[in-house]
Amino acid sequence: MKREIPIVITLVAGLFMLLAWFVPHPTVKAAYEGLQNWAIVVVGFTYVLGVANLLRINTRQVSRKERDWPYKMVLIAGLLVTMVVGFSEGNHYTDVDSRFQWIYRTFYSPMTATMFSLLAFFIASAAFRAFRIRSVEALLLAIAAFILMIGRVPLGAAIHPAIPAAADWLMEIPQNAAKRGILIGAALGVMATGIRVILGLEKTYGGGDS
Amino acid sequence: MSLAALRHLDRRWIFLGVALLVIVPLLFSFHIAPVLPSNRSRGFYDAIEKLPEGSVVLLSGDYDPGTSAENYPMHLAAVRQLMRRNMRIIALALYPAGPPLTDQVLRIAGEEYHKTQGVDYVNLGYKVGNELVMSQMGQSIPNTFPVDNRGVAVNTIPVMKGIQNFQQIRLIVDISAGYPGTKEWVQQVVSRYHVPMVAGVTAVSAPEYYPYLQAGQLHGLLGGMAGAAEYEVLVGAPGLATRGMDAQSLAHVFIAFMIVLGNLAFIAGPKKGNGR
Amino acid sequence: MAAFLLTAVSIFAFPALASAFPLQAGDTPNDGGGSVDVSWTPPDHHPTSWILVRREQGGTFAPVATVDGTDSHYSDDTAQNGTAYEYQLVASPADPSLDSEVSGPAHASVNLFDWSKFNVLVVAGVFFALLFWYIRKSEGGTKWVFRKIPGLDAIEEAVGRATEMGKGVLYVPGVQEIDDIQTIASMILLGRVARIAAKYETALNVPTNSPGVYTVAEEVVKSAYADVGRSDVYKSDQVRYVTSEQFAYVAAVNGMMLRERPAANLLLGAFFAESLLLAETGHAVGAIQIAGTANVHQMPFFVVACDYTLIGEEYFAASALLSNDARLLGSLKATDSVKILMIAIIVLGSILATFGQTWLGDFFSTQ
Numbered sequence: 001m002k003r004e005i006p007i008v009i010t011l012v013a014g015l016f017m018l019l020a021w022f023v024p025h026p027t028v029k030a031a032y033e034g035l036q037n038w039a040i041v042v043v044g045f046t047y048v049l050g051v052a053n054l055l056r057i058n059t060r061q062v063s064r065k066e067r068d069w070p071y072k073m074v075l076i077a078g079l080l081v082t083m084v085v086g087f088s089e090g091n092h093y094t095d096v097d098s099r100f101q102w103i104y105r106t107f108y109s110p111m112t113a114t115m116f117s118l119l120a121f122f123i124a125s126a127a128f129r130a131f132r133i134r135s136v137e138a139l140l141l142a143i144a145a146f147i148l149m150i151g152r153v154p155l156g157a158a159i160h161p162a163i164p165a166a167a168d169w170l171m172e173i174p175q176n177a178a179k180r181g182i183l184i185g186a187a188l189g190v191m192a193t194g195i196r197v198i199l200g201l202e203k204t205y206g207g208g209d210s
Numbered sequence: 211m212s213l214a215a216l217r218h219l220d221r222r223w224i225f226l227g228v229a230l231l232v233i234v235p236l237l238f239s240f241h242i243a244p245v246l247p248s249n250r251s252r253g254f255y256d257a258i259e260k261l262p263e264g265s266v267v268l269l270s271g272d273y274d275p276g277t278s279a280e281n282y283p284m285h286l287a288a289v290r291q292l293m294r295r296n297m298r299i300i301a302l303a304l305y306p307a308g309p310p311l312t313d314q315v316l317r318i319a320g321e322e323y324h325k326t327q328g329v330d331y332v333n334l335g336y337k338v339g340n341e342l343v344m345s346q347m348g349q350s351i352p353n354t355f356p357v358d359n360r361g362v363a364v365n366t367i368p369v370m371k372g373i374q375n376f377q378q379i380r381l382i383v384d385i386s387a388g389y390p391g392t393k394e395w396v397q398q399v400v401s402r403y404h405v406p407m408v409a410g411v412t413a414v415s416a417p418e419y420y421p422y423l424q425a426g427q428l429h430g431l432l433g434g435m436a437g438a439a440e441y442e443v444l445v446g447a448p449g450l451a452t453r454g455m456d457a458q459s460l461a462h463v464f465i466a467f468m469i470v471l472g473n474l475a476f477i478a479g480p481k482k483g484n485g486r
Numbered sequence: 487m488a489a490f491l492l493t494a495v496s497i498f499a500f501p502a503l504a505s506a507f508p509l510q511a512g513d514t515p516n517d518g519g520g521s522v523d524v525s526w527t528p529p530d531h532h533p534t535s536w537i538l539v540r541r542e543q544g545g546t547f548a549p550v551a552t553v554d555g556t557d558s559h560y561s562d563d564t565a566q567n568g569t570a571y572e573y574q575l576v577a578s579p580a581d582p583s584l585d586s587e588v589s590g591p592a593h594a595s596v597n598l599f600d601w602s603k604f605n606v607l608v609v610a611g612v613f614f615a616l617l618f619w620y621i622r623k624s625e626g627g628t629k630w631v632f633r634k635i636p637g638l639d640a641i642e643e644a645v646g647r648a649t650e651m652g653k654g655v656l657y658v659p660g661v662q663e664i665d666d667i668q669t670i671a672s673m674i675l676l677g678r679v680a681r682i683a684a685k686y687e688t689a690l691n692v693p694t695n696s697p698g699v700y701t702v703a704e705e706v707v708k709s710a711y712a713d714v715g716r717s718d719v720y721k722s723d724q725v726r727y728v729t730s731e732q733f734a735y736v737a738a739v740n741g742m743m744l745r746e747r748p749a750a751n752l753l754l755g756a757f758f759a760e761s762l763l764l765a766e767t768g769h770a771v772g773a774i775q776i777a778g779t780a781n782v783h784q785m786p787f788f789v790v791a792c793d794y795t796l797i798g799e800e801y802f803a804a805s806a807l808l809s810n811d812a813r814l815l816g817s818l819k820a821t822d823s824v825k826i827l828m829i830a831i832i833v834l835g836s837i838l839a840t841f842g843q844t845w846l847g848d849f850f851s852t853q
Binding site: 192 | 516517518519520596597598599600603606607610613614617663664665667670671674696697698700701723726727728729730731732733734736737745759762763765766769780782785787790791797798799801802803805806811813814817818820821824825828
Binding site for chain 2: 033036037040044091094096101104105108109110112113115116117120121123124125127128129130131132133142145146149150152153154155157158164168171172175176179180
């Protein structure tokens, strides 16, 4: 029963949501939106579980002084301080001079921006290491890459106006066509996976045997 | 060092090269080449420019500090243009860490153009729900956001007067980093309610929106920092993005050079068995 | 006072004077009722704005909304179902010579089916029909042939390699919530990978960036270990929630890679900007990397930086191909068949459109 009940719930809810998309009747629409709201609420509750898991694992590692335990202390302290500061300031947490905003501006903003900026370095090293021109297709790809990289910055137009024009053509025609093909395939894959889950053909995700 | 030996080049040298080519132009502006706006940026600019003054514009800042290098300059330039044109701005964010960035651009541009919060613009803040928020706004914006970012009831805010749903919105300006973002706005709002829309997105995701631009569902598109720089030039307020173009130009040339160098090193070295 | 009374009377009592333009009103199609669409062709001479007024048949006009002088359409969503309304556009500032005609009666009604989505229903119906047909054939014993996908064969190899080296496998299920289909597909694959890891007693670590995904992933891994009779090997720390913040998650996972140096990285799910950060770090620690995503913009990074990449539908087909289950393989054939149909329609539609026949393309339009 433990495995059958989730499958039945998935089937009923999945078929309802599928059919409800086609039916604008207010009662059906209300149920459709209601189910979506429930999903948001359930996901919201899982954050409690997530934070509890985070604290459980890290406090245990700190108490046992496992490897890198000082970093776990920093994580726990950061979590608790931010939560306490945010809750204590209430609606005023959005004020420019609030402590919460100070934490946001001083720690959160620069750290996330820094992680994203690592991409610039990694792209360069990946380009050096992995972009091997071993075939005609790879050569065409490399030529397209050069045109795009130079055409997308002011330098390209300064060298010759045909470069940004060529970059635009590459993006609007061949790139678009290939991408649409991949998207159509992926969309069919999405449909197939969704139907397999709704009909109970795939049970692994729910912890069952398929 | 021979070309073959370059195969084992420590990648930290590559990192150093990128770092220098980005930091030096930011510190000492070279003006390698002027920024020339593309048709996509012009479309974005013109869509706002041709709106009647006093029109209601929905500005969605769907990004967080991670992509602020690309999205923040376009967000700020958009608010500047909207305020210069005296639009009524209803701002919101679908990323939890988005509202402070929206607050910041509204405050900076508001001081420049002497606009007052509540009277000329409002920040409705963040709402969880992704596409569901958009769908609910189609029914009623005040019910979806009963209070603004400061906790003030929206039915007491002058700029929100008469705003019920998308029928009163003349243009959607979406600054987006991914999901939820431009695609969801087009699918949930533009296709249902036919509200004109323009979008500013990260460079890596810009190609995904070309079909929408071609189909007319987007009237303009800014792609990455280059798009932001083009837009800053059109708005007449060159800023962070324009300053970054020199660095980006040199970085792109460097990456192209790395591809060539990597292949030369590969050709010069001993041949392995089948690669991957 | 007299001027005001005259204006009020002219708005609410008398029909529009000469050269009035027509106004069409009708039920808003494909909706749940409560809405009437009013449309018109804006005249050459128009006021700054219009006041849209409405009356029930036999009643008096009352204002409903103010619309811009250049507008040509308004949806009145305050209408009661079944009540007949008549509409008129009144110029503002008042000028009876610019007012529209009174529209014919129109009433809002509930529609039971959204006909604008009929084309989607047709495609879905064809897909369902093919799906059930192929599943029936599979259950009847028909064996299907699929092309080899190198990345799939490499999954078991990768786990085996990790076992031989005495190192672990890192499974990253993407950065989207559990309601995303890519994450669901990742959970399905995780179950299969966990079975292999349990059989070989290979350490399997699954850092998640959403509590919802953590909940499901934990259950999937625990059950997988139990299914192969290796619950004793399962550790509760294998699956953990790291953080929901995208780049903090990347930093944490990169840290795990650099410290624990897994022999195999499986990056299967929805990824965004962090894809190259993960893949490059994984390469730096010498792990074999298999990636799979349907996010088109991240595929190039995975193709360049990983050993094997499952692109788009290969990723969704992976679980069916790994399972070797007849019904799941039948669903793959259905997907392939629909794809062939779509290619045929695209080619035919392009040819027809070239000769000015757009009916096929228009049928499949969703705008």
